[in-house]
Amino acid sequence: MKGLIQRVSQASIVVNEETVGEIGNGILLLLGVEKDDNPEKAGRLLDKVLRYRIFPDENDRMNRSLTDTGGGLLIVSQFTLVADTRKGLRPSFSSGASPEQGNALYDKFVEEARQRHRPVACGRFGADMKVSLLNDGPVTFLLET
Numbered sequence: 001m002k003g004l005i006q007r008v009s010q011a012s013i014v015v016n017e018e019t020v021g022e023i024g025n026g027i028l029l030l031l032g033v034e035k036d037d038n039p040e041k042a043g044r045l046l047d048k049v050l051r052y053r054i055f056p057d058e059n060d061r062m063n064r065s066l067t068d069t070g071g072g073l074l075i076v077s078q079f080t081l082v083a084d085t086r087k088g089l090r091p092s093f094s095s096g097a098s099p100e101q102g103n104a105l106y107d108k109f110v111e112e113a114r115q116r117h118r119p120v121a122c123g124r125f126g127a128d129m130k131v132s133l134l135n136d137g138p139v140t141f142l143l144e145t
Contacts, residue, residue: 001037001045001105002081004030007054007139011074013123014130021121023072027054028133031109032081033102034095041145042109048143049073050117062139066117073113075122076131077106099126 005027012022029049050067057063066073079102083091097105103125114120123129 001034001041001145002032003045003049003143004032004078004081005049005052005054005141005143006030006133007136008074009134009136011072011131011133013074013076013121014132015124015127020129021074021123023074023119023121025069025136026071026073026119027066028074028076028131030076030078030081031106032078033097033105034082035097035101037097037101037105037145039105039108042105043112045143045145046109046112046116048145050113052141052143054139054141070118072119072121073117075106075110075113075120076129077102077123077125 008026008028010024011028013020051065053065054062055064055069079096082096083093084095085091106125110122
């Protein structure tokens with residue numbers, strides 16, 4: 001499972017001209033699910049997302065987590081994140097989960113995130129989404145389980 005986190009001042013998702021999720025300060029998470037992923041890996045990644053120290057403390061050092069700051073979490077399914085780009089000029093998605101497996105793990109991830117943190121918003125799995133964000137820093141990290 002891969003998660004690309006971005007520290008944001010604000011972020012939103014629009015589907016069919018309707019805003020389906022938005023946050024202020026917090027983390028935008030692009031979430032990619034691979035074939036060998038499972039609920040245990042999803043839980044470990046969520047723990048890392050919530051506790052990863054990317055927010056400034058009183059000395060302006062990245063020493064605070066999303067849990068510490070109480071910021072928002074916006075979760076976006078992103079199957080292209082698991083693409084193999086090492087060879088050629090076209091990405092391979094052979095390591096990606098099937099749509100059924102990906103949707104089930106994405107839903108489980110969102111459900112657990114909502115149990116452990118507030119506020120949490122999300123996009124729609126498999127939808128054509130327009131994601132807007134104001135990256136703060138910029139601060140962006142790829143987390144993997």
